[in-house]
Amino acid sequence: MNLPISRRDFLDGMAIALGASMLPAGCRPDEPEVPFAPERDPRYYPPALTGLRGNHPGSFDVAHQLRDGTLRKTLGRPHDTGERYDLVVVGAGISGLSAAHFYRKVHGEAAQVLVLDNHDDIGGHAKRNEFTAGDRTLIGYGGTESIESPAQYSAVAKGVLADLGIEVRRFYTAFDRHRYARLGLGPGIFFDRETFGTDRLVRGDADAVSRTLLQRAPLSAVARRDILKVFQDRQDHFPGLTSDEKKTRLARLSYRDYLLTILHLAPDAIPFFQSRTHDLYGVGIDAVPAFDCWGLGYPGFAGLHLAPGSGPGIGLTPLLEMNEAEPYIFHFPDGNASIARLLVRRLLPQALPGRTMEDVVTARLDYATLDAGAAPTRIRLNSTVVRVRHVGDPGSAREVEITYVRGGRAATVRAGACVLAGWHVMIPYLCPELPERQRTALSYAVKVPLVYTNVALRDWKAIAKAGVAEVVAPSSYYYRVSLDFPVDLGDYRSSRTPAEPAVLKLFRTPCHPGLPARDQHRAGRTELLTTPFATFEHHLRDQLTRMFGAGGFDPATDITAITVNRWAHGYAYEYNSLWDGPWEDDQRPCVVARQPFGRITIANSDAGAFAYTNSAIDQAWRAVQELPA
Numbered sequence: 001m002n003l004p005i006s007r008r009d010f011l012d013g014m015a016i017a018l019g020a021s022m023l024p025a026g027c028r029p030d031e032p033e034v035p036f037a038p039e040r041d042p043r044y045y046p047p048a049l050t051g052l053r054g055n056h057p058g059s060f061d062v063a064h065q066l067r068d069g070t071l072r073k074t075l076g077r078p079h080d081t082g083e084r085y086d087l088v089v090v091g092a093g094i095s096g097l098s099a100a101h102f103y104r105k106v107h108g109e110a111a112q113v114l115v116l117d118n119h120d121d122i123g124g125h126a127k128r129n130e131f132t133a134g135d136r137t138l139i140g141y142g143g144t145e146s147i148e149s150p151a152q153y154s155a156v157a158k159g160v161l162a163d164l165g166i167e168v169r170r171f172y173t174a175f176d177r178h179r180y181a182r183l184g185l186g187p188g189i190f191f192d193r194e195t196f197g198t199d200r201l202v203r204g205d206a207d208a209v210s211r212t213l214l215q216r217a218p219l220s221a222v223a224r225r226d227i228l229k230v231f232q233d234r235q236d237h238f239p240g241l242t243s244d245e246k247k248t249r250l251a252r253l254s255y256r257d258y259l260l261t262i263l264h265l266a267p268d269a270i271p272f273f274q275s276r277t278h279d280l281y282g283v284g285i286d287a288v289p290a291f292d293c294w295g296l297g298y299p300g301f302a303g304l305h306l307a308p309g310s311g312p313g314i315g316l317t318p319l320l321e322m323n324e325a326e327p328y329i330f331h332f333p334d335g336n337a338s339i340a341r342l343l344v345r346r347l348l349p350q351a352l353p354g355r356t357m358e359d360v361v362t363a364r365l366d367y368a369t370l371d372a373g374a375a376p377t378r379i380r381l382n383s384t385v386v387r388v389r390h391v392g393d394p395g396s397a398r399e400v401e402i403t404y405v406r407g408g409r410a411a412t413v414r415a416g417a418c419v420l421a422g423w424h425v426m427i428p429y430l431c432p433e434l435p436e437r438q439r440t441a442l443s444y445a446v447k448v449p450l451v452y453t454n455v456a457l458r459d460w461k462a463i464a465k466a467g468v469a470e471v472v473a474p475s476s477y478y479y480r481v482s483l484d485f486p487v488d489l490g491d492y493r494s495s496r497t498p499a500e501p502a503v504l505k506l507f508r509t510p511c512h513p514g515l516p517a518r519d520q521h522r523a524g525r526t527e528l529l530t531t532p533f534a535t536f537e538h539h540l541r542d543q544l545t546r547m548f549g550a551g552g553f554d555p556a557t558d559i560t561a562i563t564v565n566r567w568a569h570g571y572a573y574e575y576n577s578l579w580d581g582p583w584e585d586d587q588r589p590c591v592v593a594r595q596p597f598g599r600i601t602i603a604n605s606d607a608g609a610f611a612y613t614n615s616a617i618d619q620a621w622r623a624v625q626e627l628p629a
């Protein structure tokens, strides 16, 4: 733990070097004016950057200055690039890239399209991380993980997968579902001393606890009894109510309150369940409706005999409606970054060599070609859009002017139309002339903050010795730790044996139990943006040592690199029956928010209030359909 971390010194050095090269042209008086174009540097390769990634340093400063009203002071008069496009898309996430793809399908491949994004890489949440381990490259996902329930995708979203050459059945052989079990590894639970009195890693499944498992856990006799009671409960706690009435009750009750006040659990038992909902909701059971937890199959509801599906006036989150019997295997080694990369390949074939869903896995994206040459489509990274306005009256204007800041300078381009595929909370700042009701609805979409940390390991012998492949840690800094998915695709071979290098995943949601969900997200975002890399690193070294130290884990020698994907603006906000609505379908904030405005239309997964890739695609399709002819 005390070893000086040469790795971090190296990272800080990298950040400084990159930062200097990113200074705006002409900022240093002794140097001649050179155009700002870091992407042209042959060393520019964001997937291999380590340290703080996701919403990386430098990606949000301009946006926050715009929010705070301080941007104008630092910028001069925008420079008119003279560039004219048919379409400008704001945001190079899956929604923005899909919008560009759909537009070209409708208007032909010669259509002039510019995609702008404030990050240094394409994909938005669909982020690729790479590590070098000897002569081998390890690939990980920094955000969007998998294609969830593809059979339930809309025809439009399925069509995009088909356009990109993605055959989901390929994952049935690419994803080795039994690799860890063959090695004798299973799930585990880590009890930390701060909450449970002692550090203990227990083999066993937190989703199917047994008396023997609980006996090995550092829990009081009362907590053991009550945790087991939840799993074995068969009582109808709402006798005399219909299934719909019971659902309505559950929709207004958090799972925590259900456990405490309906199942009468002792408070001692609650920490065991608290973070179960972090993965999907980014908050604990205090802020997730019991109704959703029933839909997810959590324990404690068997005796209620609820009919399947939603209830009157309460929608199950679309995920639960979607969640059919498909296995969770539709995963590229870099997650859905492969979808973003395949979209780029369609838009700019010269940028990413190859033709298939397999060769894309190891193909190297040539960032220098994204915004170069005579290609009709361009992707301009490191560019924060700060203003989108019609040139003239929105009802009759022929053009939209888009102002963005790149390398410290403001510049403008014009376009026949614009799709806003970035985060909804930012749109009122870009288009202050939108109707007030629409701006309020756009601001409703408070995104969920999350951290996906990838740790490159020299080997994973100590983890294998503990007999686990995935550990839930109900009260620790990282609530879940997991070996990477065992997926081999194209030329990529994932780590097969504990002696090989591998990527370990650590997940954190910076929530603040006790507050309403959106306030938890706001507080979590502030926390994330003020937490330095060293803190994330300290916690992971400490936690991994406490979990796997008995098997010989030594952070000083076992960890070879760390990438912390900080998503201050993560999942799209999904409505929560504890605080939101009920609304008529067409009065939901996301519907009010996504109304077209002259030549400007609005996409992003926020527009569906659904944090999934198919929502990003579906909303892009709608936004392109809504563009004026």
Ligand SMILES: Cc1cc2nc3c(=O)[nH]c(=O)nc-3n(C[C@H](O)[C@H](O)[C@H](O)COP(=O)(O)OP(=O)(O)OC[C@H]3O[C@@H](n4cnc5c(N)ncnc54)[C@H](O)[C@@H]3O)c2cc1C
Pocket (backbone or CB within 6 Å): 090, 091, 092, 093, 094, 095, 096, 116, 117, 118, 119, 123, 124, 125, 126, 142, 143, 144, 145, 146, 147, 148, 336, 383, 384, 385, 386, 421, 422, 423, 426, 450, 452, 567, 569, 570, 571, 572, 603, 604, 605, 606, 611, 612, 613, 614, 616
């Ligand atoms: C950690 C994480 C894990 C996830 N896992 C899954 C999963 O397993 N499966 C799944 O289906 N979905 C998952 N999701 C949901 C994910 O959000 C969607 O899948 C999808 O990738 C969202 O795409 P998007 O284009 O709507 O938004 P984003 O990916 O956020 O893209 C929007 C882009 O616009 C940029 N932007 C915003 N404002 C501006 C501006 N003013 N100027 C320039 N650029 C701007 C943003 O910086 C961003 O790059 C996950 C999300 C996160 C955060």
